[in-house]
Amino acid sequence: MIHQRALEYLLGLQGAALLRSFTEESDPGFGRARVAEMRRLLDRAELDVEPVAVERVSAVDGYRVWSRTYDEPGNGLFPPEEETVHGILGGLPPGTAVDAACGTGRHSEWLAGQGHRVIGVDGSADMLARARERVPSGEFHEAPLERLPIPDAHADIVVCSLALTHVRDLGPVFAEFARVLRPGGHLVVSDVSHELAAIGSVPRARIDGERPALLVDHRHRASDYLGAAVPAGLRVVSCAEPRMSPPVPLDTPAELPDALETGPWDQWPWSLISLTPEVCRAVTGDMPVLIIWHFRRDPDR
Incomplete structure (x- = not known):
């Protein structure tokens, strides 16, 4: 507690x-x-x-509650994150794009608008329900990041947004991203900085409408991402850190x-x-x- x-x-x-x-x-x-x-x-x-007694809950349990308000205006992380992600992927030829940990389909919607065939994967059925409504043309699956229901070398793009902070071991996740990407394919990963999380920016929810809870949170450093990505055959193109x-x-x-x-x-x-x-x-x-x-x-x- x-x-x-x-x-x-x-x-x-x-x-x-x-x-x-x-x-x-x-x-x-x-x-x-x-x-x-x-x-x-x-x-x-x-x-x-x-003090307020706060329990730690899984991302699935937390997003079951947070899915109701996730798309409401006011999340200050979305604008700088989207500006950078869209800048990286905008202009790429249409192909197959996997939105891993797609949530309510924020990036899926944009990718579909760019002409990509979108496959969204998320561990929360509640978030997926909203993504399906938002992107009727998309294909959506409920599954963990460590076991993406996608064939080998199938995707031109993989996007994973604001999700890996909920994952303890990044190795299996990056291995899956590499597995489903075609040779030369693009992977874009965004996450909350460990410094921002350290001053309290951790998703919170009230479980059963009453009990205060923080979603599970792991504060990864740059070496954690690189230590998982490089052995999987992924090479760095760029790294950006938008500032407060x-x-x-x-x-x-x-x-x-x-x-x-x-x-x-x-x-x-x-x-x-x-x-x-x-x-x-x-x-x-x-x-x-x-x-x-x-x-x-x-x-x-």
């Missing part, structure tokens, strides 16, 4: 800002202001509450507001970040929000 308290998150942001200022130029009062603000946070009685925002100077931020409305657990950490926006910018300035890989299958393998 995970235990989350608003107070501890806010103190953690202050501490992260202090760590950055320890090795970077900053306003002379920045460090003292952070320490003083931490003392004020500790004195706020409305923050001295019992430009770097910001470490100036002394404004003091805490008089009223601290932390918002419901469902809105954490974003409602908490809004209480100390300058400190958040100090922590997240220039932080990668995504990592997006473009691989091609070795034509000689």
